[in-house]
Amino acid sequence: MGRFLAFIRKEFRHILRDRRTLLILFGMPVAQVLLFGFVLTNEIKNASIAVLDHSKDVETTALSNKLASSGYFHIDKNLASEQELEPAFRSGKIKLAVVFPPNFAENAGRDGAAVQLIGDASDPNTATTLINYANAIVLDFQREKAAASGANGGLFLINAETSMRYNPEQKGAFNFVPGVMTLILMLVSAMMTSITIAREKEMGTMEVLLVSPLRPLQIILGKTTPYLVLSMANAIVVVLLGIVVFGMPMRGSILLLAGECLLYMFVALSLGIFISTRAKDQMTAMFMSGLGLLMPTMLLSGFIFPRESMPKVLQYIGNIIPASWFNPIVKGIMIKGVGLEALWTHTIILGLMALVFLVLSLKNFKDRL
Amino acid sequence: MVISTEKLSKKFGAFTAVDAITFEVDQGEIFGFLGANGAGKTTALRMLTGLLTPSSGKASVAGYDVWKQPEMVKRRIGYMSQKFSLYEDLTIKENIRLFGGIYGLSSAQIKSKTNELLDKLGLHTEAEKLVGSLPLGWKQKLAFSVALIHEPKIVFLDEPTSGVDPITRRQFWELIYQAAQSGVTLMVTTHYMEEAEYCDRISMMVDGKIQALDTPGNLKKTFQAKDMDEVFRKLARGS
Numbered sequence: 001m002g003r004f005l006a007f008i009r010k011e012f013r014h015i016l017r018d019r020r021t022l023l024i025l026f027g028m029p030v031a032q033v034l035l036f037g038f039v040l041t042n043e044i045k046n047a048s049i050a051v052l053d054h055s056k057d058v059e060t061t062a063l064s065n066k067l068a069s070s071g072y073f074h075i076d077k078n079l080a081s082e083q084e085l086e087p088a089f090r091s092g093k094i095k096l097a098v099v100f101p102p103n104f105a106e107n108a109g110r111d112g113a114a115v116q117l118i119g120d121a122s123d124p125n126t127a128t129t130l131i132n133y134a135n136a137i138v139l140d141f142q143r144e145k146a147a148a149s150g151a152n153g154g155l156f157l158i159n160a161e162t163s164m165r166y167n168p169e170q171k172g173a174f175n176f177v178p179g180v181m182t183l184i185l186m187l188v189s190a191m192m193t194s195i196t197i198a199r200e201k202e203m204g205t206m207e208v209l210l211v212s213p214l215r216p217l218q219i220i221l222g223k224t225t226p227y228l229v230l231s232m233a234n235a236i237v238v239v240l241l242g243i244v245v246f247g248m249p250m251r252g253s254i255l256l257l258a259g260e261c262l263l264y265m266f267v268a269l270s271l272g273i274f275i276s277t278r279a280k281d282q283m284t285a286m287f288m289s290g291l292g293l294l295m296p297t298m299l300l301s302g303f304i305f306p307r308e309s310m311p312k313v314l315q316y317i318g319n320i321i322p323a324s325w326f327n328p329i330v331k332g333i334m335i336k337g338v339g340l341e342a343l344w345t346h347t348i349i350l351g352l353m354a355l356v357f358l359v360l361s362l363k364n365f366k367d368r369l
Numbered sequence: 370m371v372i373s374t375e376k377l378s379k380k381f382g383a384f385t386a387v388d389a390i391t392f393e394v395d396q397g398e399i400f401g402f403l404g405a406n407g408a409g410k411t412t413a414l415r416m417l418t419g420l421l422t423p424s425s426g427k428a429s430v431a432g433y434d435v436w437k438q439p440e441m442v443k444r445r446i447g448y449m450s451q452k453f454s455l456y457e458d459l460t461i462k463e464n465i466r467l468f469g470g471i472y473g474l475s476s477a478q479i480k481s482k483t484n485e486l487l488d489k490l491g492l493h494t495e496a497e498k499l500v501g502s503l504p505l506g507w508k509q510k511l512a513f514s515v516a517l518i519h520e521p522k523i524v525f526l527d528e529p530t531s532g533v534d535p536i537t538r539r540q541f542w543e544l545i546y547q548a549a550q551s552g553v554t555l556m557v558t559t560h561y562m563e564e565a566e567y568c569d570r571i572s573m574m575v576d577g578k579i580q581a582l583d584t585p586g587n588l589k590k591t592f593q594a595k596d597m598d599e600v601f602r603k604l605a606r607g608s
Contacts, residue, residue, distance in 0.1 A: 006470020010459065017458045204452025211418045211448040211525075212471045213440060 003214060007222035014196065015226060024192065029184045029234045033241045036176040047130055048076035049096040050088045055104035063115070063141050067098065072133045085118070095120050096130045108145070114159045177242035178330035179303030182264070182323035184238060186297050188231045189265045191289040193272030197223055198285035201276070216365055224269050231268075235261045239334075251337025257330065260343070263350050264326040268293075270357035271322075277364035297323040325349050371396050371523055371554045372417065377426035379412050386412040388577035389426065394556065394570075396522075399549050401568030402558040403601065409577040410558040411451065414527050417556070418448050431522045444472070447516035447524040451531070454512045457501030461492060464500055465515060472519035486514045506537030513544055523554045530561065542567050565597040573604055580604050 015021050049067070053060050068075045073096070077088055088094045099116035107113035117134050119127030142158045200206035200223075209219050239257070242248035271293060279285035298304060300314060301323035307315055318324045325346045332338045340347065372394040379387040387409040394400045402410040415421040417428055419439045428435045431445040448454070455464045462483060469479035487493045490510055500508060509529060516524055526545075530538045542564070545555055549569075557568065565571050566585050573581040573588075581588060581604060585597060594600040 003471050003473055006467055009470075010456065010463070010467045013459055013463065014456070203457075204450045205454060205456060207420060207450045207452075208448060208454045209471075210420055211443060211446065212468075213443045213473065214471055 004218055004222060007214065007218070008225055011196075011222060011226045015230070021192070025188060025230055025234070026237075028187065029180070029238050030241065032180050032184065033177065033238055034245070036180060047073055047095045047126075048093050049073045049098060049130075049134075050077040050079050050085070050094045051075055052079040052082070052085065052097060052099045054102040055100050057105040059105040059108055059113075059145070060100045063100075063138065064098070066141050067134065067137055070133070070137050072130075072137075089118075089120055095126060096134060098134065108158055112159050174248060174331065174335050176303070177238065177246065177248050178327050178334065179301075181235060181238050181261075181330055182301060182303060182326050183294065183297055184234050185231050185261065185265055185326075186268050186293055186323060188234055189227055189268030190272035190275070190293050191286065193224055193227050193269055194275040194279065194285040194289050195282050196227075197273065197276035198279045198282045201279075202281040217362070220273060220362070220365060224273070227272075228265055228269065231265045232258075232261065242334075248334060249337075250334055252333035253339060256340060257333045260326070260329045260333070260347065260350075263347065263354060264322060264329075266354040267322045267350055267357060270354060270361050274357055274361035274364060277361060296321050300324070301327050303327065322350060322353055325353075370394070371432070372400075372428075372430050372556065374417070374428040375426055377413070377416060377428050378424050379409075379416060379421060380424040385577050387416070387423075390572075390574075390577075390579050392572060392579060392582060394554060396554050397549055397552050399545060399555045399557065399567065399569045401565055401571040402556065402574060403560070403562070403565050403571050403597075404558075404574035405560065405605070408574040410574055411527055412577075413574070414525050414556065414558055418446060418525050419443065444519070445522045447519070447521040449512050449516045449524070449526045449529050451527045453508060455500050455508065455515060458499060460497050460499055461487075461503075461511060462496045464511075465518065468515050469518050474519060482518055486518070490514060506533055506540070509533055509537070509541060510544060513541065517548060517553070521553065523556065524548065526555065526557045528558055528560070530559065530564065538564070562596070562598040562601055571597075573601065575605055 015025070051064050051067075053064065064075065067073050076093055077084075079085060079088060079097070082099075085097055085099075088097065097116075097118040099118065101107075101114050101116075104113045104115075115138060117131050117138075119131045138158055197206075200209065210216070214222075235258075239248075239250070243250055272289065275288045275292070276285055279288055296317070300307070300310070300318040301321050302318070303323070307318055307324070310318065329343050329346050329350075332343055336342075370393050373392070375391050376389040377387060377391070378385065378389050390409075390413060402413060404410050412421065416423050417430055417435060419435055419442060422436060430442045433441040433445075435442055456467070459467065465483045465486060466479055469482060474482065483496075487496055490507070492507070492511070495503065495507075500511065503511070513524075513526070513529065516526075530541055533541065538561070545557070545567070549555055557564075559565065568585065570582065570584050571588065572579045581591070581600075583591070588594075588600050589596070592600045592603050594603060
């Protein structure tokens with residue numbers, strides 16, 4: 001035990017003395033959360049929209065005002081005719097157009113009024129998000145009105161027509177906080193671990209350790225324990241930033257989330273060890289984990305691009321990426337507040353991944369060094 | 370006799386790096402492995418320290434079979450690798466404490482060893498400095514002293530003086546003599562022929578085989594050479 005502790009103390013010293021490592025460990029998560037967060041929220045908050053109102057009645061005015069006062073939209077133009085729609089989009093100023101057909105208030109009270117939401121699909125991510133926001137506001141408006149007119153025995157109906165599907169989870173912060181988490185934990189647990197082990201190989205100190213009475217398993221545990229601790233600290237920072245700065249909910253069990261994070265870290269750590277057994281120096285380790293782990297985690301796990309819209313082949317490839325299974329877990333626990341009963345398939349798959357990679361990397365570690 | 374090998378061989382695919390070498394080393398001896406780059410010295414050393422498993426043959430170190438009882442062997446040997454063996458981003462003291470800890474020394478033992486070592490090397494004023502900031506010669510001397518911290522029976526040195534200037538090399542060998550006098554057995558690989566003169570016995574390796582094994586004096590007599598360099602050239606030509 002004393003041997004092991006001496007080794008771990010050394011590992012912490014390496015980390016604390018290397019400014020670059022420290023920056024990646026602590027600067028990166030904060031920078032990423034803030035960057036992703038503010039880039040997304042700013043876009044939404046400053047989105048310019050156009051309104052084409054053929055009714056110009058009490059209800060369309062009220063709905064327009066509700067949209068404008070939501071904080072997400074700013075009505076840039078009031079259009080007079082359909083002909084003005086195209087030029088407005090072309091100018092690039094307008095991200096979304098809201099079209100009210102004639103007799104809106106009348107129809108809403110009878111068999112339903114229509115409202116058209118047209119997004120600028122040249123920027124599909126923004127368009128989807130904006131349409132979802134507008135949709136939510138329209139629905140909210142309808143609910144308020146229905147409740148108010150319900151007392152009078154009447155009804156109030158609005159049919160929002162959009163080309164994009166409604167996804168109630170589609171809110172900026174809700175998407176990127178879990179995404180950043182999958183990325184950061186992969187970065188710290190897998191990339192940093194593979195680099196630090198590769199460094200010992202490159203410097204020649206690994207030989208000295210292997211000649212010493214330390215067992216290979218002790219060396220691996222000694223190298224990974226500090227990163228496990230730091231990964232956990234990072235996970236906490238990301239979740240806290242999400243909640244405090246961006247208003248993410250935390251509806252599920254924190255304990256469950258911590259447990260799932262730990263499981264995901266084990267997968268990432270064993271991947272890191274596996275890479276380090278293959279890479280002979282730090283550079284190779286960095287490229288292998290960067291291209292082999294971080295890129296797929298970012299591009300294929302559904303963090304930036306929705307997996308549903310990917311070609312089938314990429315969806316299959318995405319299935320073998322741990323982040324694809326961890327991402328829904330984080331979203332499920334934080335946003336939906338679900339428990340293990342809804343997440344056990346994901347959990348078992350992650351567990352199997354951890355087991356397979358751990359066995360593989362331990363076997364490789366003995367053979368290769 | 371603290372090291373003995375019997376037809377020890379290592380093959381990498383079709384290439385035979387070490388070809389059935391058999392030799393014995395006595396306690397307190399400075400045993401040199403000489404040869405050109407790629408002659409198999411380092412491979413032989415790596416097998417004896419347990420870093421490589423041999424393709425065939427036997428070896429015992431400090432009385433234990435290297436592959437059947439590796440834990441017993443590991444506790445009794447020290448090792449200084451071809452590359453630098455200490456951590457450059459740790460201070461001198463921290464490096465000493467780390468390796469003392471890895472070899473299971475108590476903190477009291479580590480403390481007295483640290484003082485003893487700093488005295489010997491005259492490094493008391495530098496104790497809190499990062500090892501990376503030291504000149505190469507000091508680093509090598511420090512690495513050797515750290516390799517001795519757990520009082521091993523045998524120390525393996527893989528080209529310990531490569532890249533070091535002749536004066537420092539000479540000082541380094543003073544440390545090796547001191548260790549040998551206290552009963553430590555040293556096995557050194559080198560490609561500096563003048564260093565061969567400092568060894569008690571030398572094995573000359575060519576293409577994985579031991580071509581000659583004797584004291585420097587006897588080798589010079591046998592090959593009618595004025596120095597080790599000439600012995601080596603005659604040997605290499607002959608094979």
